Amino acid sequence: MRIIVLGSGGREHSIIWKLSLDKRVKEIISFGENYGISNLSKMISIDQSNLNKVVQKIISLKPDLVIVGPEEPLSNGIINILSQNNIKSFGPTKEAARIESSKVFSKKLMIENSIPTAFAEFFEDFNKAKKYCLTKGYENIVIKADGLAAGKGVFLPNSEKEMIKILDDLLIKNKLGKSGRSILIEDRIFGKEVSVFCFTDGTNYSKPIAICDYKRVFENELGPNTGGMGCYTPPEFWSEKLEKNILEKIIEPTINAMKEKKSTFKGMLYTGLMITDQGPKVIEYNCRFGDPECELIMPMFKGNILDTFIQVANSNLKESSVEWKNQKGVCVVICSEGYPEKYKKEIEISGIDRLEENIICFHSGTKIKNKKIVSNGGRVLVLANIDDSIKNCRDNIYSEIKKISFEKSFYRKDIALRALEND
Numbered sequence: 137m138r139i140i141v142l143g144s145g146g147r148e149h150s151i152i153w154k155l156s157l158d159k160r161v162k163e164i165i166s167f168g169e170n171y172g173i174s175n176l177s178k179m180i181s182i183d184q185s186n187l188n189k190v191v192q193k194i195i196s197l198k199p200d201l202v203i204v205g206p207e208e209p210l211s212n213g214i215i216n217i218l219s220q221n222n223i224k225s226f227g228p229t230k231e232a233a234r235i236e237s238s239k240v241f242s243k244k245l246m247i248e249n250s251i252p253t254a255f256a257e258f259f260e261d262f263n264k265a266k267k268y269c270l271t272k273g274y275e276n277i278v279i280k281a282d283g284l285a286a287g288k289g290v291f292l293p294n295s296e297k298e299m300i301k302i303l304d305d306l307l308i309k310n311k312l313g314k315s316g317r318s319i320l321i322e323d324r325i326f327g328k329e330v331s332v333f334c335f336t337d338g339t340n341y342s343k344p345i346a347i348c349d350y351k352r353v354f355e356n357e358l359g360p361n362t363g364g365m366g367c368y369t370p371p372e373f374w375s376e377k378l379e380k381n382i383l384e385k386i387i388e389p390t391i392n393a394m395k396e397k398k399s400t401f402k403g404m405l406y407t408g409l410m411i412t413d414q415g416p417k418v419i420e421y422n423c424r425f426g427d428p429e430c431e432l433i434m435p436m437f438k439g440n441i442l443d444t445f446i447q448v449a450n451s452n453l454k455e456s457s458v459e460w461k462n463q464k465g466v467c468v469v470i471c472s473e474g475y476p477e478k479y480k481k482e483i484e485i486s487g488i489d490r491l492e493e494n495i496i497c498f499h500s501g502t503k504i505k506n507k508k509i510v511s512n513g514g515r516v517l518v519l520a521n522i523d524d525s526i527k528n529c530r531d532n533i534y535s536e537i538k539k540i541s542f543e544k545s546f547y548r549k550d551i552a553l554r555a556l557e558n559d
């Protein structure tokens with residue numbers, strides 16, 4: 137089989153790594169630049185932001201299956217175009233991807249279908265939004281831009297002044313462009329956060345995997361939000377009862393509601409939840425694998441994943457095709473100094489070849505320059521480990537991570553620390 141994987145970060149490296157373990161996969165092709173991926177697939181240099189170019193290239197390569205990693209091509213309709221060209225693909229259509237690309241769409245979906253979520257009002261007018269926020273109080277609200285904002289569209293103001301500045305930036309100065317012209321003002325809710333990942337073909341869905349991630353750049357939840365600094369599975373508070381409740385009250389109604397809206401969702405449904413005193417509530421949906429969550433999903437997946445991708449694409453997902461290892465997993469992201477703001481690139485990396493075999497090293501942003509491995513992004517490497525306890529995973533990663541060195545790199549040292557209590 138010839139498979140194309142779109143995207144060139146750590147998430148896609150992990151998908152390609154998993155596929156490469158399957159003998160039936162004869163050829164994997166990907167686009168862009170990533171040293172880790174280039175060891176497992178043929179990489180074609182192409183501007184991935186140019187949807188037309190990407191589609192033309194894919195069509196010319198006649199793949200048996202295309203797997204789309206990032207949200208942008210999904211929300212721009214790549215699956216629709218591939219399907220018009222009779223190319224089998226894994227991922228939601230443009231209409232279904234609205235579950236992530238429009239927070240107004242997804243909030244309305246939840247309200248109309250009684251899916252538990254935080255109360256919200258919608259605004260486009262600055263004065264009306266300001267009046268509403270002042271009545272509510274800055275500490276009780278979350279401001280969300282409607283559209284995609286690369287993880288930068290959700291604001292939890294720390295003061296009244298900051299709250300008004302956020303509204304001004306979005307609705308008057310249009311700092312997020314089209315994405316922020318329409319906003320949601322949501323009640324702030326409290327509890328334990330967890331992300332739940334389910335494969336779905338639009339009707340059937342798999343057993344989920346639950347993962348907790350760390351969004352803030354520094355330990356003790358300090359510093360700005362990032363794409364994710366690490367994650368672990370399962371959460372210390374996870375139980376069969378909670379899983380059943382989430383599947384019945386949230387996942388299944390979501391999949392059914394999307395189907396009823398003629399926006400059948402096929403692919404990986406990623407639901408961000410807050411487990412509140414009143415039960416689980418949806419914070420957001422994403423229409424794809426998370427990054428770095430995917431770097432745990434792939435190693436935790438039992439057996440070959442190819443059948444699952446094909447079954448989802450063919451709308452005949454069998455529950456038995458998805459089983460998760462009865463183990464625990466931790467992954468830690470190594471970043472360049474300055475991330476998530478400005479950072480340097482092309483810094484030489486050493487030590488990858490000295491890692492123990494049980495550590496899986498996924499590359500988020502690396503390339504080769506003058507025959508040396510160098511950094512090529514803010515998030516550079518992700519070390520993942522699967523073992524019988526969170527303690528072992530942490531010990532394995534944190535003892536090996538010291539072997540990796542590049543100038544001024546950093547990583548969080550507290551990933552999964554809180555899960556040790558119930559290990």
Ligand code: AMP
Nearest residue numbers: 254278287290322323324325408419420
């Ligand atoms: P998102 O980009 O939607 O994942 O949101 C970023 C973060 O904002 C989430 O991980 C939560 O920690 C927080 N958040 C989003 N919505 C709410 C809410 N309604 N109440 C409290 N925290 C929230």
Ligand code: GLY
Nearest residue numbers: 363364426427428
């Ligand atoms: N790690 C969060 C995300 O992929 O959206």
